Amino acid sequence: QxxxxxxxxxxxxxxxxxxxxxxxxxxxxxxxxxxxxxQIPGQSIEWIGMIYAGDGGTGYNQKFKGKATLTVDTxxxxxxxxxxxxxxxxxxxxxxxxxCIIRVTGGYVMDAWGQGAxxxxxx
Amino acid sequence: xxxxxxxxxxxxxxxxxxxxxxCRASEDIYSNxxxxxxxxxxxxxLLIYAANRLQDGVPSRFSGSGxxxxxxxxxxxxxxxxxxxxxxLQGSKFPLTFGSGTKLEIK
Numbered sequence: 194q195x196x197x198x199x200x201x202x203x204x205x206x207x208x209x210x211x212x213x214x215x216x217x218x219x220x221x222x223x224x225x226x227x228x229x230x231x232q233i234p235g236q237s238i239e240w241i242g243m244i245y246a247g248d249g250g251t252g253y254n255q256k257f258k259g260k261a262t263l264t265v266d267t268x269x270x271x272x273x274x275x276x277x278x279x280x281x282x283x284x285x286x287x288x289x290x291x292x293c294i295i296r297v298t299g300g301y302v303m304d305a306w307g308q309g310a311x312x313x314x315x316x
Numbered sequence: 317x318x319x320x321x322x323x324x325x326x327x328x329x330x331x332x333x334x335x336x337x338x339c340r341a342s343e344d345i346y347s348n349x350x351x352x353x354x355x356x357x358x359x360x361x362l363l364i365y366a367a368n369r370l371q372d373g374v375p376s377r378f379s380g381s382g383x384x385x386x387x388x389x390x391x392x393x394x395x396x397x398x399x400x401x402x403x404x405l406q407g408s409k410f411p412l413t414f415g416s417g418t419k420l421e422i423k
Contacts, residue, residue: 238360238403240412254411288359295366300348301407306359
């Protein structure tokens, strides 16, 4: 079955960077997309961006341009997200999720999610 | 960006009660609307996609309806395991955007 296994919780200092991983199994990663999301506990969810594993092509939410960088390693079926110049406002849980295109409507839906990775930015 | 206005923010229901949650989009999203359930400390679980299609394995007491800018999720017969947070997601246009969420509790 489809599985997305994310890396563990991170405690980082302000100004630092962190790299989160999302290791996939159960489907063909190299011809699939991956999306990343941010959720502050008790709040709603924000879409950060999406990457196509086939060619590394990316699309970002304007809000996260310069903050997040998405990459993939097709040899290990793993997606990565780098978060840079961290501030306390970046403290959140970050999810990876697999986007699928809905044939009947042409839009996107996330049908499988990682378990989430908590990032805490504190000195 | 497409704004998703979700209501109510919280809801308390008795066992067996039927409840509805609404999402209104700021523009037509052509049925590209999904509903998710999220339990505390867990990742979102897909319930409904394309406005009214039930995801495999999801109980049939969950149903979705709507078109254009107005969508709703119905739970026909509240069960204890239905407690949690519910979010709508529009997948029509980037950036993808979520509703603000509904906290559903047992009365």
